[in-house]
Amino acid sequence: xxxxxxQEIIVRVFDIIGSSLGVSSDDxxxxxxxxxxxxxxxxxxxxxxxxxxxIISAFLxxxxxxxxxxxxxxxxxxxxxxxxxxxxxxxLLKRVVDNAKLYxxxxxxxxxxxxxxxGREE
Amino acid sequence: xxxxxxxxxxxxxxxxxxxQLWSEAAPLFSRGLELDLSECDFFDANMAAPLxxxxxxxxxxxxxxxxxxVRPAIESVLRRNGxxxxxxxxxxxxxxxxxxxxxxxxxxxERLFADYLKRQLAGKGIPRMTEGVGKVSQQSIFEVxxxxxxxxxxxxxxxxCGQFYPHEQRLNITIADAGVGIRDKVRVYLRNxxxxxxxxxxxxxxxxxxTRTGPRPGGVGLKFLHDFVERNRGKMQMVSGxxxxxxxxxxxxxxxxxxxxxxxxxxxxxxxxxxxRLSSEVTAQNIF
Numbered sequence: 540x541x542x543x544x545x546q547e548i549i550v551r552v553f554d555i556i557g558s559s560l561g562v563s564s565d566d567x568x569x570x571x572x573x574x575x576x577x578x579x580x581x582x583x584x585x586x587x588x589x590x591x592x593x594i595i596s597a598f599l600x601x602x603x604x605x606x607x608x609x610x611x612x613x614x615x616x617x618x619x620x621x622x623x624x625x626x627x628x629x630x631l632l633k634r635v636v637d638n639a640k641l642y643x644x645x646x647x648x649x650x651x652x653x654x655x656x657x658g659r660e661e
Numbered sequence: 662x663x664x665x666x667x668x669x670x671x672x673x674x675x676x677x678x679x680x681q682l683w684s685e686a687a688p689l690f691s692r693g694l695e696l697d698l699s700e701c702d703f704f705d706a707n708m709a710a711p712l713x714x715x716x717x718x719x720x721x722x723x724x725x726x727x728x729x730x731v732r733p734a735i736e737s738v739l740r741r742n743g744x745x746x747x748x749x750x751x752x753x754x755x756x757x758x759x760x761x762x763x764x765x766x767x768x769x770x771e772r773l774f775a776d777y778l779k780r781q782l783a784g785k786g787i788p789r790m791t792e793g794v795g796k797v798s799q800q801s802i803f804e805v806x807x808x809x810x811x812x813x814x815x816x817x818x819x820x821x822c823g824q825f826y827p828h829e830q831r832l833n834i835t836i837a838d839a840g841v842g843i844r845d846k847v848r849v850y851l852r853n854x855x856x857x858x859x860x861x862x863x864x865x866x867x868x869x870x871x872t873r874t875g876p877r878p879g880g881v882g883l884k885f886l887h888d889f890v891e892r893n894r895g896k897m898q899m900v901s902g903x904x905x906x907x908x909x910x911x912x913x914x915x916x917x918x919x920x921x922x923x924x925x926x927x928x929x930x931x932x933x934x935x936x937x938r939l940s941s942e943v944t945a946q947n948i949f
Contacts, residue, residue, distance in 0.1 A: 562803045563771040564811065564877065593775075593796065595803045596881035597811060604878040616949045624945060626938035627793050631800065633948050634881050641869055642878035 547583040549622075550574060552602075553590040561594035567601025574602070578610055578618050589623040596635055603632065604639035612640065662686065663695045669712070671705045671833065671926050673907075676900045677915050679708070683715045684918035691723040699730035706824040707835040709744040709763045711900070711924040713820040714837040717765070718921055721817060742822060758784055761823030761834060768810050768819065777821070778802060785825035785832055785931075794893070797937040798832075798929050801889045804882040805836045805925045811879075812872065813840030815922060830932040831895075837924040843901040846872045858904025858919070859912040866899070866906070886927070892935060896928035 550573055553559065556566040570586070577584050586603075588594070606615055621632065664682055669675045686694050696716075698704075720726055728748045731739070739745040740753035742760040755762075761781045766774050778799065809819045815838035823834035847861035848854050850872040856864070864870050866887055871879030890897040890908050897908040901923035903915040 558772065558775075560772070560775045562775055562807060564807070568877075593799055593803060595800055595807055596885055597804075597807045597879070600879060600881065601877045605876045607878070608876050612949070619949060621945050621948070625793075625796065627796050627800075629943070629945060629948065630938060631881075631885065633943055634885060635878075636948055638869055638881050639878045642880065 547585050548577060549585050549587050550577070551587045551589060553587075559590055559592040561588075561591055561598040561602075564597045564601045567598035567603075570598075570602035571605060574619070575606065575609060578606070578614070581618070583618050584620075586619070586621045587623045588621065588625075588628065591623075591628075594628055594631065596631060599632055599635040600639065604635050604642070607636075607639040608643045662689060662692065663697055665697045665700050667700050668703045669701060669705060669708045670703060671708055671835070671898065671928075673905050673913055673915065675705065675708055676711070676898075676905060676920055676924070677917060679711050679715055680903070680915050680918035680920040682712075683718065683921055686715075686719045686724070689719060689722060689724045693725045693727070694719055696726065696728045697730050698728065698732065698735060701735060702732065704735045704738060705833070706738050706742050706760055707822050707833040707926060709739060709742060710820040710822040710835040711837040711920065713744065713747075713763060713765065713822070714815075714817070714839040714922055714924070715920075717817045717820070718839050742824070744822065757827075759825045759827065761785070761821070761825070763820070763822040766806075766819045766821065768813075768815065770819075771807070771810060774806050774819075774821070775803075781823070782832075793937045794933045794935060797889055798893075798931075801886050801927065801929070802834055802836075804886050805927060808882050808925075809836055809838045809840070809923070812843075812846055813838035813922060815840030825931075830930065832929045832931050833926065834929070835924060835926045838922040840922045842921065843899075843923050844904065850874075857914075858902030859906075859914055860904075862899055862901060862904045862906045863912055886925075889937075890927070892937070893930050893933045895930045895933075896926075898924075898926040900924045900926075 741755040742762050744763040746752045817839040820837045825832045844858040844861040848856050868884035869880045873879035899906040902919045905913045
């Protein structure tokens, strides 16, 4: 496993998507594609939301949520953080992160539970 | 074919009437539809969005559409929001700037929609709200739009219309698509061909549930929307197939026909001054 590189790189969302609106999955994917290789190299990353006015869950799911399918939680906690986010956007990010952890852990069980509740499996 | 459309409000009956229109006109191919509004004595402006979606589906089968015998008050509302200008009527100035005009977007028009929203929300109660609530309101609207982009497969696009009621301090916005509908997506995902529209809507509203597969998680947007409506004391309706959901009243079924695609109607309480922040112990440092 590569050693953690201590100097933090600031990745600016605005510069990647060229807009103050993080309202599409595709733009979120662009951000993800910048972050993931750095994390894979053990690089510390701070994702800056400076000048971002509006973000939605689909954007955050693509940018950040899918990291939980690629990296262990501990590694994300160790290497990744966000900055310049409004309190309301942090609240949304918390939902996205909590959901992503469950999504990658429990998806088949969730779906099975619904099949049982609907009770009419084919 | 002549179809007489009755009163259209944002209610189960209103959606039922639009579903009946679709049910009757769906078999038409390269014919004419005369939509007669002489028996329509009220039309909630935002309902032009699902009507636009139904008419687009009818027109897609090479049918010519005419809207006739519109009562003056309704004609005025539907000319002000630009809906009737798609059917040969002259535009009417919206002097009070209370309407969010009828607009049709393609699935990759996210930024055009963002421009529309920025332009149209100005002066419609949002600035009077605290910054946080205004922000969360806009997020909620984007969530609905993005949901249609991601899931609808609506070749004919996404239809948007709204109305601001300054005295009531309410903003209504409706986003409709002409796509596959919620039930079919959930049936395919759960591999269960007997899921009803009502069950599919209930499933979609549950946090964590998404028909999305692959590396990007989903299942946050509609739950976020639902929680926002609850806290904001707003309203939300979601209609697809014969499923009709209304926040606070749960799910119901359209009794006579099915509405194609999916429609979400959101009513935002613009007098809301609550905080939508996290509890103070959660910070950017301990979120992960």
